[in-house]
Amino acid sequence: MTKLLSALIALSTVFAFACNRADSAEPRALASADAQSKPATNATPVNPPIGHEPGVTPDGKAINPQGAATLEFKKHIDAYMKIHNEAESKVPALKRTDDPKEIADRETALAKMIMTLRAGAKPGDIFAPEYQPYFVKIVQDDFKLRSAADRKALVAELPKNIKVDINTVYPTTLPLETFPPALLRKLPDLPQELEYRIVGRSLILRDVKANLIVDILRDVVPTIPS
């Protein structure tokens, strides 16, 4: 029985890996959380019970572990969006205005409200631990495909050794690194209120309207020699 189970695990792991490999050859590979979530939803509960091998359902069926991890990440995003929406409802709505002070005041008020509602937030609260290995792999695989000049260009706009932290405002005097569209296509989709950004070697999640760093995943981007 144990042997049979081991064989099934091995088979399913190979199958899942092959799926991912096949996906990564596609330009739109890991693009959409939805695309990844469908097979997982059909095959397995979102959180396999503790004690079961990853990639296998309790009844021994093969699953795509990345799909399950994507779903988990999506749940964290949804939880954050609840907080964002609650914060938005508590500050004055931002309308088109010819007074820049209104824009600045609203941005600050929204950021403060979210910071308050998420007091004690820590890295990984949104970048779900289940998905973190995939973020690392996706980013690093993407960078491997880029020329040295391209890699350098992706981090050239920001000063070196810049320090950013979770639940803090993105420094307003610094530009935002352009996020490479090809890499963006490989990452799970985000609601329009959120975006991925690269800061130094970190991948951050930034709340666009609040200009707030809502999560950070450090040491994701490979070291780029100057």
Added chain:
Amino acid sequence: MKKSSVRLFVSCWALLAVACLTTTQALNDQQQQPRAPVAQIGAATEVQPPVGKDSVKFLVIGDSGTGDRAQTETAAQMWKAHAAFPYEFAIMLGDNMYGSERPQDYVSKFERPFKPLLDNKIEFYAALGNHDDPNQRFYKNFGMGGKRFYTFEKKDAKFFVLDSNYMDQDQQKWLDNELSRTGSKWKIAYFHHPIYSSGGRHGSEVDLRSIIEPMFIKYNLNVVFAGHEHFYERLKPQKGIHYFTAGGSAKLRAGDIMQNSGMTAKGFDTEQSFMLVEIDGDVMRFQTISRRGRRVDSGEVRRTPSS
């Protein structure tokens, strides 16, 4: 001897009187006339007037938001150019504000330098650059309607304004949809990052190109404007599309155009610049004016019958 002394005395007094009168007149003029909005700039402007009677005329500005002397003088030259070439609106190619974006920065980096244009109801339509807070989209004077990417139309021309900082799936779908359903004669896109460039510092945004160029080709886009590179470059047409980089309206990266790219039709990287463009039927005429008022490039683009 006595006569000549008297003559000298009279002449001196006459000269002094004339000088006093002239100075008084000049002072009066200065006090009575409003201060000219245009800064004193050395060279005479070489702007060519538009050709078409009912043509679409616009100004192209890129990477302008420094709030420094370079911006002020280049903006003054833009207003000076308006006398000869009365553009109706301005497109901004991003990096509308460098550094902090406090309310006073909106004044020093946009409202003050472009005051004559704003006072004369010239509309601005901005794209976002990598130095811009996306919340700029809520600022009415930037004409973005609260959107990071949007379109607008002027007679025969439809403009597709993209946020090249963050080309996500939503924006790609939107662009495909917008391009597919437009019946406009001229399809013009603009955004911050050039997908073709001879810039030494940045160069072509190949990643972005792989995503958006197929749509440009599929839907017969005519012209693309971009900034980011702090110089002017007119590229040789790429796959039938005309590309201009005009990211030197305040920032300047002198000597950054790589001579060996093989893509440059005309480059100018020794002074700040901006463009004046006219769409007249099937012809788009352009001229590029330097900070000191020199015309450094000009020409025309003909719309191909298939587009």
